[in-house]
Amino acid sequence: MVEGQQQSTSPLLVKKFGGTSVGSIERIEVIAEQVAKSFHQGERQVLVLSAMAGHTNHLFGLANQIERVPDARELDMLVSTGEQISVALMAMALQKRGLKARSLTGDQVQIHTNNQFGRASIERVDTDYLQMLLQQGIIPVVAGFQGRNTQGEVTTLGRGGSDTTAVAIAAALSAQECQIFTDVAGIYTTDPNIEPSAQKLAAISFDEMFEMARLGAKVLHPDSVSYAERFKVRLRVLSSFEKGSGTLVQFTSAKQPLEKVVGIAGVAEQAMISLPDLESGSESYQKIFQLLAAHGVEADLVSKTLSDKETICFTLNDSELDLALATLDSISQVVKLGAVHSHRKLAKLSLVGDGVFAKSDILAKVFETLTLIQTDAKMITTSDIKLSLVIDQSALHTAVRALHHAFELNKA
Amino acid sequence: MVEGQQQSTSPLLVKKFGGTSVGSIERIEVIAEQVAKSFHQGERQVLVLSAMAGHTNHLFGLANQIERVPDARELDMLVSTGEQISVALMAMALQKRGLKARSLTGDQVQIHTNNQFGRASIERVDTDYLQMLLQQGIIPVVAGFQGRNTQGEVTTLGRGGSDTTAVAIAAALSAQECQIFTDVAGIYTTDPNIEPSAQKLAAISFDEMFEMARLGAKVLHPDSVSYAERFKVRLRVLSSFEKGSGTLVQFTSAKQPLEKVVGIAGVAEQAMISLPDLESGSESYQKIFQLLAAHGVEADLVSKTLSDKETICFTLNDSELDLALATLDSISQVVKLGAVHSHRKLAKLSLVGDGVFAKSDILAKVFETLTLIQTDAKMITTSDIKLSLVIDQSALHTAVRALHHAFELNKA
Numbered sequence: 001m002v003e004g005q006q007q008s009t010s011p012l013l014v015k016k017f018g019g020t021s022v023g024s025i026e027r028i029e030v031i032a033e034q035v036a037k038s039f040h041q042g043e044r045q046v047l048v049l050s051a052m053a054g055h056t057n058h059l060f061g062l063a064n065q066i067e068r069v070p071d072a073r074e075l076d077m078l079v080s081t082g083e084q085i086s087v088a089l090m091a092m093a094l095q096k097r098g099l100k101a102r103s104l105t106g107d108q109v110q111i112h113t114n115n116q117f118g119r120a121s122i123e124r125v126d127t128d129y130l131q132m133l134l135q136q137g138i139i140p141v142v143a144g145f146q147g148r149n150t151q152g153e154v155t156t157l158g159r160g161g162s163d164t165t166a167v168a169i170a171a172a173l174s175a176q177e178c179q180i181f182t183d184v185a186g187i188y189t190t191d192p193n194i195e196p197s198a199q200k201l202a203a204i205s206f207d208e209m210f211e212m213a214r215l216g217a218k219v220l221h222p223d224s225v226s227y228a229e230r231f232k233v234r235l236r237v238l239s240s241f242e243k244g245s246g247t248l249v250q251f252t253s254a255k256q257p258l259e260k261v262v263g264i265a266g267v268a269e270q271a272m273i274s275l276p277d278l279e280s281g282s283e284s285y286q287k288i289f290q291l292l293a294a295h296g297v298e299a300d301l302v303s304k305t306l307s308d309k310e311t312i313c314f315t316l317n318d319s320e321l322d323l324a325l326a327t328l329d330s331i332s333q334v335v336k337l338g339a340v341h342s343h344r345k346l347a348k349l350s351l352v353g354d355g356v357f358a359k360s361d362i363l364a365k366v367f368e369t370l371t372l373i374q375t376d377a378k379m380i381t382t383s384d385i386k387l388s389l390v391i392d393q394s395a396l397h398t399a400v401r402a403l404h405h406a407f408e409l410n411k412a
Numbered sequence: 413m414v415e416g417q418q419q420s421t422s423p424l425l426v427k428k429f430g431g432t433s434v435g436s437i438e439r440i441e442v443i444a445e446q447v448a449k450s451f452h453q454g455e456r457q458v459l460v461l462s463a464m465a466g467h468t469n470h471l472f473g474l475a476n477q478i479e480r481v482p483d484a485r486e487l488d489m490l491v492s493t494g495e496q497i498s499v500a501l502m503a504m505a506l507q508k509r510g511l512k513a514r515s516l517t518g519d520q521v522q523i524h525t526n527n528q529f530g531r532a533s534i535e536r537v538d539t540d541y542l543q544m545l546l547q548q549g550i551i552p553v554v555a556g557f558q559g560r561n562t563q564g565e566v567t568t569l570g571r572g573g574s575d576t577t578a579v580a581i582a583a584a585l586s587a588q589e590c591q592i593f594t595d596v597a598g599i600y601t602t603d604p605n606i607e608p609s610a611q612k613l614a615a616i617s618f619d620e621m622f623e624m625a626r627l628g629a630k631v632l633h634p635d636s637v638s639y640a641e642r643f644k645v646r647l648r649v650l651s652s653f654e655k656g657s658g659t660l661v662q663f664t665s666a667k668q669p670l671e672k673v674v675g676i677a678g679v680a681e682q683a684m685i686s687l688p689d690l691e692s693g694s695e696s697y698q699k700i701f702q703l704l705a706a707h708g709v710e711a712d713l714v715s716k717t718l719s720d721k722e723t724i725c726f727t728l729n730d731s732e733l734d735l736a737l738a739t740l741d742s743i744s745q746v747v748k749l750g751a752v753h754s755h756r757k758l759a760k761l762s763l764v765g766d767g768v769f770a771k772s773d774i775l776a777k778v779f780e781t782l783t784l785i786q787t788d789a790k791m792i793t794t795s796d797i798k799l800s801l802v803i804d805q806s807a808l809h810t811a812v813r814a815l816h817h818a819f820e821l822n823k824a
Contacts, residue, residue, distance in 0.1 A: 078500035088490035
């Protein structure tokens with residue numbers, strides 16, 4: 001095969017590198033070397049990059065010297081320069097290695113978004129220009145996290161950022177795989193910093209990955225996971241700095257769940273509010289959660305029980321507790337709240353596994369383990385795919401380790 | 413007049429602020445305050461900004477860590493982020509003061525250039541979008557120094573940079589004036605650091621300004637001056653930090669030159685090569701200057717004299733002398749050069765004044781002054797508009813001061 005004349009039957013991979021992976025000229029050179037190697041092995045590649053680590057925060061800092069809440073359009077114009085810098089430098093590093101490469105802004109690729117500056121959604125990715133570059137053996141190096149609205153203004157994407165850019169491009173190009181390179185080797189059964197025997201998963205289902213991401217595994221943003229699932233993009237998480245096949249996020253048949261706990265995620269700094277005397281009826285609930293939402297308080301887990309009387313409780317970030325309590329206080333004239341109990345310094349611990357939580361033996365094992373480590377669950381919620389417990393924050397690490405052991409996740 | 417509904421009969425000014433003027437958040441706020449004041453006085457304004465001082469060099473430094481000579485397209489993609497940052501911050505600072513403002517890249521304005529990455533020329537400026545913003549009372553804040561080619565790629569302009577952007581926009585919008593804000597109060601009769609009695613000029617002709625710029629006054633790049641003259645843009649140089657009307661660069665009738673020396677410019681670090689034995693005939697000259705140009709050596713002043721034999725000499729930057737001598741050596745087989753004399757540590761001193769240098773009394777006064785300070789002119793060239801002398805670098809300041817006094821430039 002002649003270089004620069006790669007056949008369109010060669011595998012096409014979209015590879016996303018985060019801010020740490022391109023955090024210095026040295027790291028950019030390391031990535032460029034890997035990309036060159038893959039090129040010579042016949043891979044067709046589209047790169048998607050984040051800004052160099054720290055750069056975006058630096059730009060936000062400049063803006064905040066002017067305004068506490070700067071105009072969203074201008075903020076996007078400002079912070080999008082971070083990715084433009086990293087893609088230009090990467091293109092240079094690839095050219096240094098004799099490869100043809102071209103850096104592209106979101107506008108140049110034609111990543112069309114809606115008008116929501118600062119949290120735009122991708123509506124369409126034009127692939128004509130990317131296809132033309134690939135046909136000419138030119139590696140497109142695309143600025144992540146950004147697009148353009150219909151007026152040609154720079155927008156930046158909401159949550160999920162550059163991961164979502166990579167997934168959207170992979171979907172538009174029907175790429176074989178979208179590879180998310182990070183500073184960890186893949187998705188683990190739990191945080192290896194808490195439980196050293198945590199195992200890297202070779203594969204995980206989209207539903208499981210979504211829950212793991214939502215419940216505290218920080219490797220992928222849940223929005224990019226659901227985007228990938230929606231557009232049928234094969235997603236792989238792997239390390240920028242170590243060899244390995246990472247973790248494949250795969251499609252599983254809904255009728256054949258693994259029926260096994262695959263991972264445990266934990267999030268600290270949680271709080272809980274419970275309302276044991278709330279007057280019955282969904283109208284009260286509606287008012288409460290509408291008002292909380294209007295004040296920017298996100299209720300996370302919500303649970304309602306009925307014994308002698310109804311009790312509703314919900315969790316939220318500890319940092320939002322004071323605001324939530326003040327908000328509840330302000331409607332106590334309108335809604336008969338009764339007592340308002342609140343708890344700080346809690347943690348949320350979640351077991352994730354497709355189709356597993358209808359099974360009583362799993363629940364039994366969870367309670368058995370909690371008893372062993374003398375910890376109470378203050379709240380429990382379950383779905384088809386996960387079981388979440390709220391426990392004291394001080395017990396989080398002990399509980400993660402005990403449950404990891406109990407479900408034999410340390411055995412590869 | 414209702415704010416944001418300024419009449420299209422209000423004066424329209426294009427204002428360019430250089431890197432020092434926007435070098436920090438504090439300075440951006442100072443400029444924003446001035447712009448707000450002008451807005452409330454009824455001015456319609458288009459701002460053109462350079463990158464924050466030092467930023468562009470930082471980006472070049474990053475690129476040079478990868479490649480000594482990076483790809484010009486990628487370098488433009490990289491360094492154009494500098495201006496994008498400063499315009500976004502300025503738009504925020506204007507909005508903070510209750511003004512409507514919008515930052516724009518060269519691509520968004522539609523500043524169309526040719527394909528010469530790193531030294532592009534502006535071919536066309538679309539004004540539809542700018543006009544629309546102005547009609548809505550929105551202040552356009554344009555990234556200087558950049559444009560787009562027909563493929564939508566980012567280009568940066570050659571010499572003259574952001575000044576040329578401002579002039580091109582002023583021409584396209586038929587603005588009343590293009591104001592170049594700098595860290596000096598205007599154009600002086602000579603460098604005030606050399607001669608403290610140097611006077612700020614209230615006005616100067618385009619020809620004079622062009623020569624002053626070309627001959628060492630660093631305030632404006634000669635290319636932006638000639639661009640302004642070509643497109644009949646009224647140009648004014650003034651200080652970002654002090655009040656004052658600066659210096660107006662004006663059109664004068666060619667038949668009414670001021671017949672007066674208006675300024676003195678000096679440039680150090682010059683060298684001279686003379687070829688006293690060169691065989692006669694323009695073919696030899698052609699070969700020599702073609703080859704020097706091919707090696708990137710710029711001959712500046714060129715003078716040829718005929719007494720008993722022909723002598724040609726020319727000046728160049730001292731830093732290029734070794735390369736020039738090596739180049740001449742390489743063609744000594746083809747062209748009979750004879751002796752090659754070279755001189756280092758010279759300076760070029762130029763007197764500028766429209767229509768003045770045909771007059772013998774001026775020449776007489778120059779020689780009288782040089783005799784007084786015991787300095788020889790190693791070379792003299794004249795044109796309608798200027799007289800340039802080559803003297804020892806060590807005599808430059810003395811000569812500037814003596815001539816400034818002799819021509820009474822210290823008298824306002």
